[in-house]
Amino acid sequence: MDAQESQSTAEFLDTPYGQQLHAGFRRLLFTKTLEHEFRQYLQRQALASQRLGALLLLLVVSLYLYSEISFLVMDDDWMAELVMLRACQALVGLTVLGMTFSGRHARTQAHWFYPLALLLVGAIAARIDIHYAAVEQTLSFQYGAGLLIVCSFFFLGITFWRSLVSASLIVIVDLVMALSILQPGQMPEHWIAVSYYVLLLVIGATSRYGHEYSQREQFLVRKLLGWVAEHDALTGLANRRSYDSSLRRLAALAHRERRALTLMLLDLDNFKAYNDLLGHPAGDELLRRFACLLAGFARRPLDFAARVGGEEFSVLLYDCDGEAAARLAGQIRQALNDSGLQHPAEAEGTPITVSIGIAVLAPGQSEGALYKCADTALYQAKQAGKDRFVLHDAVSAER
Numbered sequence: 107m108d109a110q111e112s113q114s115t116a117e118f119l120d121t122p123y124g125q126q127l128h129a130g131f132r133r134l135l136f137t138k139t140l141e142h143e144f145r146q147y148l149q150r151q152a153l154a155s156q157r158l159g160a161l162l163l164l165l166v167v168s169l170y171l172y173s174e175i176s177f178l179v180m181d182d183d184w185m186a187e188l189v190m191l192r193a194c195q196a197l198v199g200l201t202v203l204g205m206t207f208s209g210r211h212a213r214t215q216a217h218w219f220y221p222l223a224l225l226l227v228g229a230i231a232a233r234i235d236i237h238y239a240a241v242e243q244t245l246s247f248q249y250g251a252g253l254l255i256v257c258s259f260f261f262l263g264i265t266f267w268r269s270l271v272s273a274s275l276i277v278i279v280d281l282v283m284a285l286s287i288l289q290p291g292q293m294p295e296h297w298i299a300v301s302y303y304v305l306l307l308v309i310g311a312t313s314r315y316g317h318e319y320s321q322r323e324q325f326l327v328r329k330l331l332g333w334v335a336e337h338d339a340l341t342g343l344a345n346r347r348s349y350d351s352s353l354r355r356l357a358a359l360a361h362r363e364r365r366a367l368t369l370m371l372l373d374l375d376n377f378k379a380y381n382d383l384l385g386h387p388a389g390d391e392l393l394r395r396f397a398c399l400l401a402g403f404a405r406r407p408l409d410f411a412a413r414v415g416g417e418e419f420s421v422l423l424y425d426c427d428g429e430a431a432a433r434l435a436g437q438i439r440q441a442l443n444d445s446g447l448q449h450p451a452e453a454e455g456t457p458i459t460v461s462i463g464i465a466v467l468a469p470g471q472s473e474g475a476l477y478k479c480a481d482t483a484l485y486q487a488k489q490a491g492k493d494r495f496v497l498h499d500a501v502s503a504e505r
């Protein structure tokens with residue numbers, strides 16, 4: 107990464123993607139959570155090539171078996187063993203094909219199953235080649251395991267390290283089988299096959315390393331772009347755009363599941379004066395600190411805190427009624443008071459305060475109407491003297 111790139115990734119150190127880009131990944135490994143996310147991404151990207159790989163395997167195995175049975179002279183024992191070995195290879199191809207069409211759960215098993223599948227098919231290919239070498243049967247095409255070594259690095263969407271282990275194990279298994287099956291006099295010729303396999307392994311691994319490095323970079327940049335599109339650059343909270351789509355999604359969910367959805371709008375009081383007296387950077391810092399405080403109040407998985415305007419924030423609370431939301435609003439005001447942040451325009455020791463409007467989604471109500479209700483409640487809180495919350499339609503504003 108050059109100096110300019112390093113500087114621009116440093117701006118996103120508050121995101122896991124920015125952190126990883128900044129830290130680098132020459133060993134082709136991310137942090138645990140990102141690594142898991144990357145593998146899923148890799149699997150989705152490789153779906154088409156996995157199907158192609160599985161179909162090619164089925165085709166090649168069928169053609170091999172057909173030509174072996176039609177054109178080679180062999181005894182019955184070997185014929186039976188050969189049919190069984192080729193059937194095993196075809197079964198692996200069918201399983202891989204089936205997994206690409208099955209649900210997400212089956213595909214999450216791919217990261218350990220595919221390397222094993224490759225090893226199995228490669229070891230069988232090596233076993234068959236070694237048999238022909240042992241009985242000194244000349245074939246027009248040999249070295250089937252070599253094909254599998256190359257395939258380990260491409261087609262199946264498994265990571266570089268797993269591919270490398272699979273491909274290396276194919277070479278080792280081939281060597282062990284050759285040493286135990288072939289006569290000493292037959293080994294020199296087999297060493298040619300082994301050196302050919304090692305060469306393919308080095309070529310495959312080298313090109314896969316470069317390929318996976320750019321895949322990882324692309325993954326991080328894409329994720330980072332997605333993060334930037336959905337978050338507010340100043341506070342790191344969700345921005346208006348992702349807030350709008352979350353509000354739509356949660357309102358639809360709340361209607362369907364008949365659960366309460368509460369929308370809270372929060373506006374810092376007298377923020378203009380704070381900005382004017384202490385300067386814009388100090389105002390920014392206050393927004394950041396308030397955002398951080400607010401994020402701690404969106405605790406459940408479906409709760410959502412966002413910055414929806416200049417000094418206006420929102421919290422969406424799923425499965426939370428007006429009463430519980432009012433308790434939470436009280437806690438937010440208390441936490442802001444406890445934070446020790448002070449307003450310079452007021453008498454010494456006057457804390458920063460916030461006004462809050464709360465509205466609960468009514469049956470059949472649209473998300474736009476819900477937002478309007480919360481906005482009206484916020485307006486009422488401001489009109490009533492600020493530093494309070496108002497529950498929409500509630501008769502009295504509480505202080």
Ligand SMILES: Nc1nc2c(ncn2[C@@H]2O[C@H](COP(=O)(O)OP(=O)(O)OP(=O)(O)O)[C@@H](O)[C@H]2O)c(=O)[nH]1
Nearest residue numbers: 373374375376377378379381386389390416417488
């Ligand atoms: N520092 C900073 N200020 C901002 C940002 N976005 C908006 N503002 C300022 O926020 C202020 C909002 O002013 P008003 O809408 O009058 O709000 P207020 O002074 O808090 O008044 P009340 O809401 O009635 O208490 C304006 O001065 C904006 O310039 C920002 O990202 N950073």
